[in-house]
Amino acid sequence: MGGHGHGEPYTVPHPSCYKVENVPQLLKVKEALGRQGLSDPWLRNEAWRYEKKAFGTHGSRLATFMFRGLGVGFCAALATIAVEYALGIGKGQGDHGHGHGHDDKKDH
Template sequence: MGGHHGEPYKVPHPSIYKVENVPQLLEVKEALGRQGLKDPWLRNEAWRYEPKAFGTHASRLNTMLFRGLGVGFCAFLVTIGVEYALGIGKGQGGHGHGDHGHDDDKKHH
């Protein structure tokens, strides 16, 4: 759909990912070793902890929380400006304040 831009994605060689380079996975490996177990697929999770490829936890959180905030705020300002320019919403917030039926009271007194 979107067309082809630049080189196709290059898959890195799996040997660059090592459990020993990731403290969290090293803890898992050692805990399994204490129980006499081994996880041959543990290395497959190492890419998740590569900050260059996947980002840090904080950067992913920032992206999730604040993506689109600037566009959304600009849309909010445009909406407020259009409503103000067209006079939309004026007189709807009074709920009983104003001249609604008060002229009748003056005529009868």
């Protein structure tokens, strides 16, 4: 299924590569739980979220989220303006349709 014989689309890392001790935020949680006499056996399962190599930092993810597609959108806006200008669309609409054939001059 999927891949069409090109091999696995990804490799699943071995769970032992993710350790709470490698993540300062999770280590603080583990220590706080330890002070209360508690432990979280599933805490290691959250360590992958903090791997900067695979997921970047919080700031880089935020920048990607905010600016993804900005270049394409800007180019599309320029293309739209160029096409409207070339076809004459939008010219003479500065009066917002209030002309209706009436002269601006008063009757004599």
